[in-house]
Amino acid sequence: MQMKQQVKEQFNHFLSRKNLKTTLQRNLVVDAMVELDRHTHVDELYLLLRAKHPYIGHATVYRALRLLAESGLVREINLGDGITRYRLARQGERRDYLVCSDCGGVTEFENGLVEKEQLKRAHSLGFMVESFKIELKGLCRHCQGRNSRTH
Structure with missing residues (x-):
């Protein structure tokens, strides 16, 4: 409950700085994102x-998500499949994903050894990393089982 209130306060502060109103619909979107606490897309959230x-309208949900992303409270995730996903932002958040090319499911994972080596290599090439994302595409366990049954 405290997190929801904190996110709402930060969002409302952002809105007031942009001379935008706090509305019931925007607060409903914030509540839903905090409660959901996973990747989602605008159609599912709507x-x-x-x-x-x-x-509540589809366009209202979309605009609220865009404002939340602009505020930095929600992260937009584009994995090249044409679907923009959204997730509540967390400090120090990792951005490593397993993406199912069949059902579109997304699973986050972490591998500190891979990250450390990638960052070390980037640094040796004189590159300053601002963000870091690993994305593996393939079939999730569920879709592998389903596909093996159809063949």
């Missing part, structure tokens, strides 16, 4: 919110 709040 359907989840619409189930409880039938008056």
Whole structure:
């Protein structure tokens, strides 16, 4: 509950700096992102919110997510499949992903050894890294099982 309030306060501060209003719909999107606490995309979030709040519009959810991303409270994740995913930002967050090319599922993972070697190599080449993301595409366990049953 404390995290939700903290995120709302930070978002409302961001909105006021941009001379934008705090609205019920924007607060509903913030609440949903905090409660969901995983990757989501605008269509999924819209359907989840619409189930409880039938008056909320798709464009409203999209615009609220874009504002949350602009504020830095939510991260936009583009994995090259045409779907922009969103997730609540965390300090020191890792950006390593397993992406299922069949169902589109995303699983985060961490491998500090790989990161350390990549950063060391970048530094030796005179490159200053600002962000770091590893993305592996393939089939998740569920889709592997489903695909083996169809062949």
